[in-house]
Amino acid sequence: MRLTFLEPLYKQPGPFASVYLDTSRDSAVEDPDAAIELRWRHLRDALRSEGADQGSVTAVARVVGSDADVPGTHGQAVFTAHGRLALLDELPAPPARDTAHFGPLPDTMPLLVQHTPGIPYLAVRVHYRGPHSTDATGNVRIDAEAGIWPLTKVTPEHLLHEEIPVTDWLHAAGVIGRKLEGHARGIDAEAVVVAGDVWARGILVHRLPAFLRRQVTPVEGVGESQPGRALMERRLESLFSGLMAAHDRALLDALLAQQARDGASAEDLPAAISALQRGRVKALFLNNHPESTLRLWVGPEPGQLALTEQELRSYGVQDVREERADAALTRALVGTKAELVVIPEQRLQLREGVAVLLRYTEPESRT
Missing domain, CATH: 3.30.960 (Translation, Eukaryotic Peptide Chain Release Factor Subunit 1; Chain A)
Structure with a gap:
């Protein structure tokens, strides 16, 4: 993230x-x-x-x-x-x-x-509305929404809403597909979730651009949603539960490769603090423990943090104070432009709940 x-x-x-x-x-x-x-x-x-x-x-x-x-x-x-x-x-x-x-x-x-998990997605609902299945007097209604899960649960962005005569659907589905492609590329969508009637949905999916079609997850039913909430919110909740965004998965793979090569040298709180002090952290991985009472000593600058007051003063920092560890770590990440990956313990349990992926650049001298 x-x-x-x-x-x-x-x-x-x-x-x-x-x-x-x-x-x-x-x-x-x-x-x-x-x-x-x-x-x-x-x-x-x-x-x-x-x-x-x-x-x-x-x-x-x-x-x-x-x-x-x-x-x-x-x-x-x-x-x-x-x-x-x-x-x-x-x-x-x-x-x-x-x-x-x-x-x-x-x-x-x-x-x-x-x-978290911050997954960019495109949700599409296709609904046939007519007196009988594919009756020539009916319409196909399309609602589509692009967003970042779970943030767009409460800030939905309705990007597409159209009703098309069923007699025009075979042609119009291709036009709609190209519009959806633009929205998907705009957010680098990792998932395309399509719900609705099997007939209308199938025509749309087959007319989507190839790269988009490979990401489609079809779900049954129309997927009704509460006004003002994310389109197909409950379906998305079920689909994305326990997943990680592709960007975070890539960072995790890099961390595991680093550990395989160098052992667990960058795993535990002292190692994380040392790397943050020198601005060497590309990403910090955290098993979230909101109940933790751990505190760190910090100075005025983001990279000024330590386990003890004595250590921080030994670096020449005079204005020091104790702060919550998570607050100190977050400030250091933002100040050094590092990333954060919150990772469930059931997926990867970290020593002391923290690990860092290093930038592998020469550490800058501390002032």
Whole structure:
């Protein structure tokens, strides 16, 4: 996962208020606005108890629950600093628990975890509408949507919506196929999921460009979706569960090759910290442990982090403090333009939950 979308956040001076809040509006909650307000009240008190300034708390309050147009279960990640909104991101699923933190570094790891697996996809629903099967008076309706899973659960981008007389479908399917190709190439789609009536769907699939046809996964039924949510959301959830994006899989293959050649020399927390200090990390692999209380010592710059205060001061860093390990690691990744791969333990259990893929460039001298 590339972390460039976080660079504007880290360019701002802290301290930061970081808030993760369930802002779901579904049938399970009788009065969702009142529930959101109550949850926010608890988080507001938590921020104040940690010393948050009133301006930053007020900036959070302005945007909490502002996603009233997003249906179903979801959440918000809000970051403010010095009375201004620094970053607002919609969460495709509610946070495991509502949290609020105020400190020098933003608490971004829960946000990054929700961005995985980050699979670019194209979802296509083809539906015949007529009194009888392929009746000449009927229409074929096409809905298509391209996106990055799971982010587009709550930020769907409807790219195509057309109805075509069934008598024109044989010709029109080729035209639609070329339009879909453009959308798929625009996001480097790794999966093309096609649902709908067997007859109409089959004609479309056979008229897709060859490279697109090789990526097709057909699914049965029409795949109805809730308005405002991702097209065929439940089908996609089932298909993508447990998968990794192709880019992350390639990074994992490179890590395994590195380990086969050099052993586990870049696997464990001290090895990861050493490589980050020298800007040598291409990608950091993490078994996510949100319950971890591990802390690191950090300085003002992204690459200034260490296991102990003494080690950091030995590098000549005077302004040092303790921070959550995941917050320190994330800042170092963004600051050194390294990538993050969150990997389930059942797929690969890492020593101390962390490993790094090295850039194999000469380390820069530390100042």
